[in-house]
Amino acid sequence: MTLGLVGRKVGMTRIFTDEGESLPVTVLDVADNRITQVKTVESDGYAGVQLAYGKRRASRVTKAQAGHLAKAGAEAGSATREFRLKNDEVAALQPGGKIGVDIFQVGQFVDVSGTSMGKGFSGVIRRHNFSSNRASHGNSRSHNTPGSIGQAQDPGRVFPGKRMPGQFGAKQRTVPGLEIVRIDTERQILWIKGSVPGHRDGHIVVRPAAKAKKKRVVAAAAPGKGAPGKGAPAKPAAKPAAKK
Helix, strand or coil: CCCEECCCCCCCCEEEEECEEEEEEEEEECCCEEEEECHHHHHHHCEEECCCCCCHHHHHHHHHHHHHHHHCCCCCCEEEEEEECCCHHHHHHCCEEECCHHCCCCCCCCEEEEEECCCEEHHHHHHHCCCCCCCCCCCCCCCCCCCCCCCCCCCCCCCCCCCCCEECCCEEEEEEEEEEEEEECCCEEEEEEECCCCCCCCCCEECCCCCCCCCCCCCCCCCCCCCCCCEEECCCCCCCCCCC
């Protein structure tokens, strides 16, 4: 895992590129990411850094948290996240320091994690994208029901993992491979192409993409080997063999 930032979702808008293309973007505020703890292999068994974002009243901080933050010389935040790093990467980090948007660049792909919006108790049509049953022709009271959920006496139970109605949303989700289209270093704001999980003012985590996107390259056909009509003469059709 590489170093990322903690922030909040401001909302969505649209921006225009130099070519005039309209892009839907999500605005993320990642300002004032402060280091509350630096972990090393010698002291903690692994290397990592703990970041705090936002503000929290002193009355809402426990004594253990207050002592932990006082040791680092950092203020309490509304969100705290930890990033695993390599042992040589944490050498330049100090408790109480800050990390900004300069760790990212325009055009870079990132993974954004957040808590999806809760939809409450939902049926299988909304929760699992099932199709509804027939509206008439013998169907009286099972229009939006899931249908059969198991067998009879053998095995006489519902198998685990069966898709059924239940709580929908309010889960930790990660959207991979989102592109950074604009960076505001003064206000510490990222413009991300597309949507990210969660509602407005919800906490998010931005990391460099775990899987690098590769652009598809289409090789040009060599002269004389292209399709008919594109630089290569069409081959004559084979004559059928004469019957003996």
